[in-house]
Amino acid sequence: MKFSNRPISILILACVYLAVGSIGFVFHIRDLRHPDGFSIELTELLAVIAGVFMLRGRNWARWLALAWMAFHVALSAFGVLRELAVHSLIFVAIAWILFRPDATRYFRGAQVV
Numbered sequence: 001m002k003f004s005n006r007p008i009s010i011l012i013l014a015c016v017y018l019a020v021g022s023i024g025f026v027f028h029i030r031d032l033r034h035p036d037g038f039s040i041e042l043t044e045l046l047a048v049i050a051g052v053f054m055l056r057g058r059n060w061a062r063w064l065a066l067a068w069m070a071f072h073v074a075l076s077a078f079g080v081l082r083e084l085a086v087h088s089l090i091f092v093a094i095a096w097i098l099f100r101p102d103a104t105r106y107f108r109g110a111q112v113v
Helices: 008-031 037-055 060-076 079-098 101-108
Strands: none
Touching: 008 060, 008 079, 008 101, 037 060, 037 079, 060 079, 060 101, 079 101
């Protein structure tokens, strides 16, 4: 699918994933000294991968993006209720953006006549 057919919502969401993943990766690089450091960095890298491949229109990337956020919702379940609520709302918003009809056409690679 051509660049001009990419929904603006997908462009913005992919850029958010790229930014969050990149900034998180740099911020958490010092955590590599800790036992959980590698898994934290891997999580941040997955956000970058999701962002890059959402821009390229790969269907699996939207599922990765949704799974990435679902993982954060699950982690929030062990913390403060407010954090769980916020992550849950973000998850719903991301799911709505990724599965709207225009996004589905984009990720399926359908040509608009």
